[in-house]
Amino acid sequence: MNRLSTIAVTAPELIVAATLAVETRGEGFVEITPDIKDFIAVAGAGDGVVLLFIRHTSASLVIQENADPDVRTDLSTALNRLAPAAAGWIHDTEGPDDMPAHVKTMLIGVSLHIPVRQGILELGTWQGVYVAEHRAQPHRRDVVLRYIGGRRRGA
């Protein structure tokens, strides 16, 4: 049986906007969990959600295990099997890593949200938030942030 907790009700008070600039190091995952925590602290967030959006078509946002770095290595391996460089792509003018990067971005996605409760991100114990860079070279990636919700009380 599924069980629903009691509910907590507050009033919407804040829309907070910011942008996070992330420097990637080429293909792989860059953790941004501390940056999102900084954002909701500065925003004075209480109960609500933080929404993240990456403004690119060859990099994604993903929530994944933050403990064993081997997991991220295997995730890259999986992505390269699902979207290999040598697959006869028509669109190849931007290099062999470009079209696979678009496919990976389509599969993983560019938008997600994380709930916030009493000013704390409600991530699971093993969850970290990452920018997944799918191009071979380092890039600057912009992640647009919105907090929607109530203010933090008694802070």
Next chain:
Amino acid sequence: MNRLSTIAVTAPELIVAATLAVETRGEGFVEITPDIKDFIAVAGAGDGVVLLFIRHTSASLVIQENADPDVRTDLSTALNRLAPAAAGWIHDTEGPDDMPAHVKTMLIGVSLHIPVRQGILELGTWQGVYVAEHRAQPHRRDVVLRYIGGRRRGA
């Protein structure tokens, strides 16, 4: 030609927070549509959105066909082809089903929203909301819920 309907405007009045605990039975899909309907009823939701977030790295949230159960069987088959257990994963200390579960979670995702109109979930006729368990064993999975929107009128 695409056609945009007339718009309906209301004021944001409610941020409602809750958590749904879901007991899975090992690999497969557990429907939570009735639980989400219960939540928006208890929340007194009118026009807005309900946002769902699963606090795990080896289980996902997915909206899929709720009619023929063969669809869910085929979806599991597809996922096991895309992320097979025997694929030379480096991260294997938690069992052969663990790394495939992370890959599936990355592909499907852990956050989504459903619009609510006059207190009703705006799901399509054939859409159901599911927790997708990617581990072989049963687990308790926590789904964090937020309703953001106006109150239900005349209820």
Next chain:
Amino acid sequence: MNRLSTIAVTAPELIVAATLAVETRGEGFVEITPDIKDFIAVAGAGDGVVLLFIRHTSASLVIQENADPDVRTDLSTALNRLAPAAAGWIHDTEGPDDMPAHVKTMLIGVSLHIPVRQGILELGTWQGVYVAEHRAQPHRRDVVLRYIGGRRRGA
């Protein structure tokens, strides 16, 4: 180093609801970026987010490159490799393109959001918003829209 911008704070003032009806031409991508821009203009949106939800299990929402149409051709090729028609699906009563369409929908997803700042969609330069039709035949697809945020100032 990641860098967080200064924040901009406004009050939640609007929940705006509408539905966009999209006529697809069979398998492929239909751009809806202009329709979303129309919606946020009519809604009088300022700072906030627009949330999109497609009410179907064989069509998805995706944000992808809007420049070279070859990219969309390659994305279709990639999806057909990941979810081929001839793959021994159990669920085949609705035609050979139906079960692959469900798999593609699971991978890409049916819900996303785009941030809005001072009445402008914060899409990246090369990002367009698309309905991805996964069935072979044309369909009418309903996309449910919500704007949550503040009003546009000085308009």
